[in-house]
Amino acid sequence: xxxxxxxxxxxxxxxxxxxxxxxxxxxxxxxxxxxxxxxxxxxxxxxxxxxxxxxxxxxxxxxxxxxxxxxxxxxxxxxxxxxxxxxxxxxxxxxxxxxxxxxxxxxxxxxxxxxxxxxxxxxxxxxxxxxxxxxxxxxxxxxxxxxxxxxxxxxxxxxxxxxxxxxxxxxxxxxxxxxxxxxxxxxxxxxxxxxx
Amino acid sequence: xxxxxxxxxxxxxxxxxxxxxxxxxxxxxxxxxxxxxxxxxxxxxxxxxxxxxxxxxxxxxxxxxxxxxxxxxxxxxxxxxxxxxxxxxxxxxxxxxxxxxxxxxxxxxxxxxxxxxxxxxxxxxxxxxxxxxxxxxxxxxxxxxxxxxxxxxxxxxxxxxxxxxxxxxxxxxxxxxxxxxxxxxxxxxxxxxxxxxxxxxxxxxxxxxxxxxxxxxxxxxxxxxxxxxxxxxxxxxxxxxxxxxxxxxxxxxxxxxxxxxxxxxxxxxxxxxxxxxxxxxxxxxxxxxx
Numbered sequence: 001x002x003x004x005x006x007x008x009x010x011x012x013x014x015x016x017x018x019x020x021x022x023x024x025x026x027x028x029x030x031x032x033x034x035x036x037x038x039x040x041x042x043x044x045x046x047x048x049x050x051x052x053x054x055x056x057x058x059x060x061x062x063x064x065x066x067x068x069x070x071x072x073x074x075x076x077x078x079x080x081x082x083x084x085x086x087x088x089x090x091x092x093x094x095x096x097x098x099x100x101x102x103x104x105x106x107x108x109x110x111x112x113x114x115x116x117x118x119x120x121x122x123x124x125x126x127x128x129x130x131x132x133x134x135x136x137x138x139x140x141x142x143x144x145x146x147x148x149x150x151x152x153x154x155x156x157x158x159x160x161x162x163x164x165x166x167x168x169x170x171x172x173x174x175x176x177x178x179x180x181x182x183x184x185x186x187x188x189x190x191x192x193x194x195x196x
Numbered sequence: 197x198x199x200x201x202x203x204x205x206x207x208x209x210x211x212x213x214x215x216x217x218x219x220x221x222x223x224x225x226x227x228x229x230x231x232x233x234x235x236x237x238x239x240x241x242x243x244x245x246x247x248x249x250x251x252x253x254x255x256x257x258x259x260x261x262x263x264x265x266x267x268x269x270x271x272x273x274x275x276x277x278x279x280x281x282x283x284x285x286x287x288x289x290x291x292x293x294x295x296x297x298x299x300x301x302x303x304x305x306x307x308x309x310x311x312x313x314x315x316x317x318x319x320x321x322x323x324x325x326x327x328x329x330x331x332x333x334x335x336x337x338x339x340x341x342x343x344x345x346x347x348x349x350x351x352x353x354x355x356x357x358x359x360x361x362x363x364x365x366x367x368x369x370x371x372x373x374x375x376x377x378x379x380x381x382x383x384x385x386x387x388x389x390x391x392x393x394x395x396x397x398x399x400x401x402x403x404x405x406x407x408x409x410x411x412x413x414x415x416x417x418x419x420x421x422x423x424x425x426x427x428x429x430x431x432x433x434x435x436x437x438x439x440x441x442x443x444x445x446x447x448x449x450x451x452x453x454x455x456x457x458x459x460x461x462x463x464x465x466x467x468x469x470x471x472x473x474x475x476x477x478x479x480x481x482x483x484x485x486x
Contacts, residue, residue: 022347029351030244030262046252100252106358111366111375113357151367168358170258172247 032175036166043176045169047099052178053138054089057161058186060144063087066186073120084145084158088167088180094135103128107143108166108177110154114143141167161185197318204326207297213414214293214330221282221289221338228270228278229346236275237263237350261359266378268350270342271385271446272363282338283445287417290331290393295400295417296410298323320477324398331397332390339386354378369453385446388458392444395465396421402473440465 037043042051058066060083064074092101103121107114124140127133147155157163161183169176208214240263247260266272273279301307310319354376355362364374373381396417407413425441429450436442436450437457 018344018348022344022352025347025349026351026353029353031353046257098252108358111357111362111371149366154366171356171358172258172260172262174258 030172032170032172034175034177036177036179038179039181041178042093043169043178044095045174045176046102047094047096048101049093049095050105050169050176050178051091051093052088052167052180053091054184055165055180055182056087056184056186057158058085058087060085062186070120070123073117073123081159082147086143086145086165086180086183088141088143089138090141091138092133092135101128101133102169103139103141105141105167105169108168109163110150112149113168114145116141116143197314197322200314200318200322201325204322205329208294208326208330209333211293211297211330213296214334217289217292217334218337220285221334222341224278224282224285225270225338225342225345228273228276228282229268229342231276231278232268232273232346233349237268261356261361262353263350263361264353264355264378265343265347265350266355266363266374266381267361268346269339269382269446270346271339271382271389272374274363274447274449279445279447284422285418286335286389286393286444287396287399287421288415289334290396291400291414291417293330293334293397294327295331295397296414297327298401298404299407299410299413302404316477320473324401324473327397327401328394332394335393336386336390339382339389343382343386352379363447363449365451368448368451369455369458382446389444389446391462392440395440395462395469398469398473402469402476405476437461438464 035043039052039055042049044050059081060074060078061080063085064071086107088107090105103118104116106116120142122129124142125133127137128139133139145158150158154163163183165180165183166177167180169178240260243256244260247256247258250257270278270282298307301310307319355374355378357366357375362375364371368374370381370384373384399417399420400413403416404413407416421441424439428439429436429442436452437454438461439450440461442448442450443453443458443461
């Protein structure tokens with residue numbers, strides 16, 4: 001009779017110790033400080049302030065029709081309504097003397113993220129790479145949204161402009177999230193070309 | 197019936213096979229923990245020390261992320277071969293404790309004795325229950341213990357998609373749980389694995405009369421699962437969602453797992469298994485040994 005009770009007490013003590021350890025480890029997880037800003041507000045990263053000025057959602061083929069100078073970056077055989085392009089305009093301002101501009105600004109939405117086509121970025125923002133970019137200028141960053149990566153309900157929300165996006169600067173120790181809640185759908189805008 | 201059920205379950209948890217299977221499963225779990233700690237956790241900590249002191253110009257600046265529990269748990273960790281090994285052996289481990297018991301009992305006359313004392317239906321039902329529970333337990337325990345022990349050094353936090361450490365994508369089954377509620381995801385899959393462990397053990401019972409040796413009876417579920425995994429995946433890739441050898445792995449390696457498909461596949465498996473088990477034992481002459 002004594003042995004089972006002793007065994008039970010030892011098991012209970014072990015369970016409590018393990019639980020305390022788990023709570024301690026989880027409580028001391030090295031999570032980043034999340035700095036979330038709404039659309040239009042500025043977020044500072046590496047001494048540079050980024051502010052989202054505009055976000056336009058294009059149908060993939062329509063974007064390249066409207067911007068023939070970028071046609072070389074269009075992929076062939078993209079089916080109708082299978083891909084969209086979200087073009088985000090950032091106003092970039094220097095805050096610190098030794099600030100360093102970050103061009104890799106991933107877009108996060110639902111449970112995935114999109115990187116950037118660096119070549120298309122270069123074509124859309126030549127001043128970033130030829131030394132004529134100044135503090136206060138804007139840069140355009142294109143993000144491709146793929147229908148095959150989303151559930152049907154999620155794609156529906158993308159098409160209706162209801163998706164909340166986040167562009168992210170830095171992962172640790174501070175994660176700057178710039179929310180994009182107001183997206184213009186390209187056919188609603190009276191815009192024929194992007195001018196730099 | 198209660199007495200019979202209790203006896204069968206007790207017997208199923210006390211076989212040599214049960215302890216061997218449990219030891220194998222737990223060895224894989226412990227090895228995986230040690231491997232992950234040495235090859236992923238420690239290097240990540242070293243990188244943390246560098247990142248925390250990095251300046252703006254350093255390429256490492258702002259790029260670090262904390263390792264979450266689902267990156268380290270054997271069920272969803274794919275850096276080491278342990279996940280693949282465990283799920284390859286999964287059907288064998290499940291069948292080892294009690295899958296061969298019906299074969300043995302028909303052979304030594306125990307089954308005939310039991311059928312003459314209680315009804316055929318009760319005996320076979322209790323036998324299936326014993327196999328189901330022991331099969332499920334033997335695969336559940338290593339996964340559960342691995343999760344608990346891993347949580348002692350890896351925090352129980354969700355996965356940030358930006359960290360590129362998630363093994364599943366946005367469209368996969370239970371993606372929200374994976375990224376936001378890792379404990380629920382792990383528990384859900386452990387429940388699925390318990391159920392499938394039990395089903396694999398019952399497959400052994402169902403095919404008892406098809407083979408002339410106990411080794412074949414116990415090994416059959418694993419061979420069947422391998423045929424499904426390698427054969428069906430290659431020949432019928434559009435049916436991957438219904439492939440039960442893919443469904444059991446929380447890492448969702450095929451990226452085709454869907455809740456509705458899993459439910460359908462499970463229901464079909466249970467139905468077919470029940471039919472085969474019943475038909476094989478329904479009118480078998482209890483005086484006819486193997």
